[in-house]
Amino acid sequence: MTDAEFTHALDAVLRDLRAQCSVRPRFEDDAESGLMMYAPDGSGQGIGPPLGSTAAERLASLADQVQEWAVEALWSAGASAVWPHCPEHPDAHPLTATVTGCTAIWSCPRSGAAHGRIGALESR
Template structure:
């Protein structure tokens, strides 16, 4: 369960019949949706995780590339980091 500061919660559901990388990317996408909603409800910029190449423009997208769960820039298609390995600048503010 993930809980927002207002006390609301959200459960996570891993994708069924998926590879480990697909399950991780699916869970990361659910966490991202929760984080964006929590940020928005607090009046903060609802962009997370931040794209280091395009700050405050769009969030990164969870994907599976070459068998690994990664964060990808939706504009350039570039892989930014493995999920779980983002640098501190890409974390929620």
């Protein structure tokens, strides 16, 4: 994955984060750890090159990494540790980043229903 592809994929996931998450990350590029996402409490998590052979698989992999950060940051902030929210089961569980065909989507882990492309979630 090129730097431009990584930036494009991260921008898509961050659009979803801004749409439905109350916690905002601070980024730092660390020479040893790579790109770090920091929560308001100072805790951080590295974001690595996403895995997958297709662009959709890499986007879903990156969404998983950001989701892991968001759930921890929300919990630390005392908020519901669910991101992105499943419209079928509010505050029960987050949506899951999956790939259908050539598209990275957010889907319900219980029903399997698709709830939008990664990068296109609507504000809550």
